[in-house]
Amino acid sequence: MIVNILQSVADGALMGCVYALIALGLSLIFGVLNIVNFAHGDFVMLSMYLTFWASTYLSLDAVFTPLITIPLLFGLGVLIYYSIIQKTLRERFVVQVAVTVGLMTFLRAFAQLVWEARPRALKFSIIQGNFPLGPFTVLLSRLISASLSIVAVVAVAMFLKYSWLGRSIRAASDDADAASLMGVNIRWTYAFAFAMGSALTALAGGLLMTFQQVDPTMGLRFGLLSWCILALSGLGSISGLLISGVIVGVAEALTVAYWEPRARSLIVYLIFVVILWLRPRGLFGRK
Amino acid sequence: MTALRVQGLRSGYGKVPILAGVDLLVAGGEVVAVVGPNGSGKSTLLKTICGLIRPYSGQILFDGRDMAGRPSYHIARAGISYVPEGGRLFPNMTVRENLLMGAFATPANLKSGLLEEIYTLFPILQRRGRQYAATLSGGEKQMLAISRGLVSSPKILMLDEPSLGIAPKLVEEIYDRLHALKAKGLTVLLVEQNTNFALELADRAYVLENGRIVLEGSGQDVAANPEIKRHFLGL
Ligand SMILES: Nc1ncnc2c1ncn2[C@@H]1O[C@H](COP(=O)(O)OP(=O)(O)OP(=O)(O)O)[C@@H](O)[C@H]1O
Ligand SMILES: [Mg+2]
Numbered sequence: 001m002i003v004n005i006l007q008s009v010a011d012g013a014l015m016g017c018v019y020a021l022i023a024l025g026l027s028l029i030f031g032v033l034n035i036v037n038f039a040h041g042d043f044v045m046l047s048m049y050l051t052f053w054a055s056t057y058l059s060l061d062a063v064f065t066p067l068i069t070i071p072l073l074f075g076l077g078v079l080i081y082y083s084i085i086q087k088t089l090r091e092r093f094v095v096q097v098a099v100t101v102g103l104m105t106f107l108r109a110f111a112q113l114v115w116e117a118r119p120r121a122l123k124f125s126i127i128q129g130n131f132p133l134g135p136f137t138v139l140l141s142r143l144i145s146a147s148l149s150i151v152a153v154v155a156v157a158m159f160l161k162y163s164w165l166g167r168s169i170r171a172a173s174d175d176a177d178a179a180s181l182m183g184v185n186i187r188w189t190y191a192f193a194f195a196m197g198s199a200l201t202a203l204a205g206g207l208l209m210t211f212q213q214v215d216p217t218m219g220l221r222f223g224l225l226s227w228c229i230l231a232l233s234g235l236g237s238i239s240g241l242l243i244s245g246v247i248v249g250v251a252e253a254l255t256v257a258y259w260e261p262r263a264r265s266l267i268v269y270l271i272f273v274v275i276l277w278l279r280p281r282g283l284f285g286r287k
Numbered sequence: 288m289t290a291l292r293v294q295g296l297r298s299g300y301g302k303v304p305i306l307a308g309v310d311l312l313v314a315g316g317e318v319v320a321v322v323g324p325n326g327s328g329k330s331t332l333l334k335t336i337c338g339l340i341r342p343y344s345g346q347i348l349f350d351g352r353d354m355a356g357r358p359s360y361h362i363a364r365a366g367i368s369y370v371p372e373g374g375r376l377f378p379n380m381t382v383r384e385n386l387l388m389g390a391f392a393t394p395a396n397l398k399s400g401l402l403e404e405i406y407t408l409f410p411i412l413q414r415r416g417r418q419y420a421a422t423l424s425g426g427e428k429q430m431l432a433i434s435r436g437l438v439s440s441p442k443i444l445m446l447d448e449p450s451l452g453i454a455p456k457l458v459e460e461i462y463d464r465l466h467a468l469k470a471k472g473l474t475v476l477l478v479e480q481n482t483n484f485a486l487e488l489a490d491r492a493y494v495l496e497n498g499r500i501v502l503e504g505s506g507q508d509v510a511a512n513p514e515i516k517r518h519f520l521g522l
Contacts, residue, residue, distance in 0.1 A: 164394065167380070171388050174377040177339055181371070183363040183392030183439070236379060 003135045008257040009250050010136065016249020017146035017153075018207055020242045022222055023229035024153055025200035031235045032173040032193040035085065036093075038100040041223025042107035043198050047073055047205025048214035049111055052120045055209075062125040062210045063144075069202040077198030081191045089190070104219060111216035121213035128210065145207035150242065152203055156196075157238035169193050221265055225252075228272040234285015244283070247271075288315040289348075290443050290474050291336070291367075296345035296355075298335040305331045307498040308345070313443065318465075318475040320489035320506065322482045322515075328498040329478040330372050333445050336476075337369035338362040350442070364392045368441030372448050374432035378421035382412055385420050385431055389438035396440055405434045408464050426457035433461070443474045450481040462488060486510040 026040045047069055054065040080103070088099045127141045160166035171179040172189045180186050208214075225248060233244035248268060255267045275282065291313040299305040305328045313319045321329050334340045336347055338359035347354040354362050363369075377385050386405070390396045406413040409430040415423065420431060429449055436444055449465070450458040462484045469475065469488065479485035486492055489506035494515060502509060509515055 164391070167384060167387060168391055170380060170384075171377045171391075174379050175375055177359070178371065178375040178377065179388070180359040181337060181339075181363050181369050181375075182388045182435075183360050184388075185358075185360045 004257070005254075007136050008253045011139070011142065012250035012253025013246045014139075014142040014146035014249070015253065016246035017149040017242065018204055018245075019225050019229055019249050020245025021149040021152055021200060021204045021207075023226040023233070023241055023245060024156060024238075025197035025204075026226040027197075027230050027233075027235060027241060028156075028169075028193050028200075029197040030230065032169055033085070033089065033190050035089065035096050036100065037197075038097065038223060039103040039107060039219075040197075040201070040226055041221065042104045042111075042219030043073065043201040044205050044208070044222040045111060045214060045216065045219035046107055047202045048209050048218070049115050049120065050202070051206045051209040052115075052122065052214060055122055055125075062122055062206055063127055065209075066203045066206040069206055070199050073202035074195045074199040077195030078191055080198075081194040085194060086187065086190070104223070108216050108219060115216065117216060119213040119215040122209050125210045139211060141210040145210060148207060149204065152200070153238060153242060156200070165192070224265060224268055224272070228268050228275075230282075231272055231275050231280075232282055234282020237282075237284035240282065240284025289313070290315045290317075290350070291476065292346070292348040293332075293336065294346040294348070296332070296335060296342055296347065298331060298340050298342040298345075300331075300340070304343070305498050306335065306342075309495070309498070309500055311493055311500065313474060313476050315442075315474055316472045317490045318469050318473075318477065318488055320477045320479060320485040320492040320509075321495050322479055322485060322492060322509070323495035325480070327495045329495055330447055331498075332495065333369055333447050333476070333478055334371075336362075337367055337445065339369075360392075363439070366439075366442035367445065368436040368439055368443070369445045370432050370436040370447060370449070372451060374428045376420040376423075376428055376431060376435070379419065381417050381419055382423070382431055383416040385435050386412070386438055389435035391439075393439045396438055401438055401440060405437060408467070409434055426453050426461070429453055429457075429461060433464075437468075443476060444468075445476045445478075447478050448480060449477070450479065450484060458484065482510070482515075 022044055026037065029035065029037050050069045050072060051062055051065045054060050054068050055062050084099055088096045125141060127144045129140045130137050131140065160170055168179060168184045169189055171182065172184055172186055176186050229241065229244045229248050232247060233240035248271060251267050251271060252264045255264045289312060293309055293311040296309040297304065297306055309332060321332065323329055331340065335342050338357055342355050345355060349365060349367060354365065377388060386402060411427060412431055412434055415427060423431060433449060449461055458481065465488055477485055477489065486506045486509055492504065492506050492509040493500050494502040494509060502512065502515065
């Protein structure tokens with residue numbers, strides 16, 4: 001019994017690290033552009049399909065597909081920013097919501113059109129397989145995915161903290177007008193942050209595909225997951241984001257194992273609502 | 288040599304006009320003050336020059352180029368540094384990071400020891416280096432805002448009410464440093480309600496009222512003008 005519970009906790013925690021990576025992308029977009037992006041989860045879904053496509057038609061292993069999908073999603077992010085997001089920045093909140101919900105619907109319809117409603121999974125990845133660790137079973141794909149996610153999250157944190165460009169992104173997030181007075185091109189910086197947030201879903205999507213399948217409606221779940229993690233952690237704390245990812249991952253895994261797999265989004269939503277109610281700035285957030 | 292020449296500048300917020308045709312001149316190495324009552328458009332003038340507000344019409348000639356209507360990052364990179372009213376620091380960044388942002392467009396300045404020069408001007412900033420800007424006192428915030436505006440070694444520094452909401456003793460300290468910067472040849476366009484300090488520092492001054500320049504002269508002349516005394520100094 002205890003072993004089973006711990007196994008679920010460990011599985012959920014590994015999964016949570018990948019979730020944190022997804023939420024980091026959302027946090028960049030929300031924190032810098034101050035826009036509520038409902039389509040973020042559908043970027044993950046799209047990335048998973050692109051991973052499937054790249055590994056099937058280019059015979060690339062899922063571990064290497066991010067080399068293709070990251071630039072693709074970055075480019076898509078730039079395109080979407082300049083074509084639709086930029087125009088909505090000065091608009092009222094409802095307009096922003098309408099635009100990103102529209103984008104979400106569009107991406108889902110696009111996936112249904114191209115890949116049909118059938119779920120797709122990879123036949124093979126070099127990081128599939130598992131090994132025993134005492135009484136536990138470690139899924140290699142999850143372990144490697146979690147590790148790469150942590151590395152990516154820390155790398156992004158270092159980039160934001162110490163690099164010249166990262167600093168200007170944080171400055172733009174704090175006060176866009178003041179940043180422009182320092183010579184920062186705000187439109188360009190916003191485009192970069194949006195594209196970078198989108199590109200992070202490419203890595204996450206690739207990693208997720210090594211151990212699960214994708215279907216066109218999945219975006220909603222990832223969107224909810226990342227909003228929940230962001231609400232839990234608050235803006236501006238990278239370790240808080242990782243911890244929150246793990247909390248949500250574990251909650252989800254325990255629900256699946258001991259209650260009902262279909263209830264997992266319900267639990268995530270409950271956490272989301274309760275945290276917004278009790279601590280609207282999150283557990284680790286600034287201000 | 289003229290550093291900045293503003294001609295017939297009209298601007299405002301949306302359809303609400305504030306500046307009704309302002310002419311103003313700042314020569315290289317000169318300190319020019321703009322004084323005037325609350326709401327006369329002093330901040331609007333500086334915000335229009337630095338590009339945060341687009342002018343309706345008029346010219347902003349800087350180094351012979353017309354800056355009117357250009358984006359603010361462009362104007363900043365051309366060498367016009369604006370220290371906004373209230374500082375507008377980056378609250379979630381440290382004091383040092385705020386200073387580094389000041390040199391965003393001129394990273395070479397960081398290697399040439401400019402930061403050390405600024406630390407000798409305001410030593411407190413070095414001691415507070417790792418502290419978040421949001422946690423500074425009002426006076427420290429203003430010192431940081433001025434320093435951040437200086438790290439790019441601008442051709443002209445525009446200050447918006449550097450004495451606003453600061454204890455008198457610190458106002459004295461800040462103006463003391465501004466005198467030192469003036470002695471080094473820095474070109475300054477200064478906006479103030481604290482006319483005493485501003486007019487003492489300024490070579491020349493303009494009086495702005497209802498979006499128009501109503502008087503111009505040397506700092507002492509404006510300070511001695513009976514109209515102005517009645518208007519602003521309450522004498
Ligand atoms: N963002 C804004 N939108 C609309 N009107 C504004 C805005 N900012 C200022 N104003 C108006 O423009 C006029 C001039 O304001 P401005 O800030 O330039 O005055 P000021 O001379 O700097 O005053 P103060 O000495 O109080 O700083 C005021 O009537 C003010 O109400
Ligand atoms: Mg003002």
